[in-house]
Amino acid sequence: MTTPPHTLTTGPADAALEQRLTEELIAFNNTATGNAERTEFTVRVTDDKGDLVAGLVAWTWGALAGIDLVWVRADSRQDGWGSRLVQAAEAEARRRGCDRISVSSFTFQAPGFYRRHGFVETGRTLGIPGGHEDVHLFKRLAE
Secondary structure (H helix, E strand, O other): OOOOOOOOOOOOOOOHHHOOOOOOHHHHHHHHHOOOOEEEEEEEEEEEOOEEEEEEEEEOOOOEEEEEEEEOOHHOOOOHHHHHHHHHHHOOOHOOOOOOEEEEEOOOOOHHHHHHHEHHHHHHHHHHOEEEEEEEEEEEOOO
């Protein structure tokens, strides 16, 4: 069998390529799992001036939710906003029909925080720069 000529290139970030790959993988995943498309949501905390204090970006896909990003401003990190963000995300996930949620956190970030909120470790990715690891966590959501 003769393969037609193809070109393989490596280059800088390519937003159009990323968008196309995302679309192709979503279609493949939805066909393979029979689930609806993944939808995203956010949780935001602002102060009285409208400045961002904390935020969370998450998604749902079928009965699974996932947290992608959580950030709390340095001067507000002891005020309970992280807990409130996670609780709000869990409530939104349940509202969307999810019964489980996942997150990952580098060892220098907050894996202990997630454990305190009922998440259990399911694995680790080794070799993060600086000798760190990416800790993968999972939690079943109660009704």
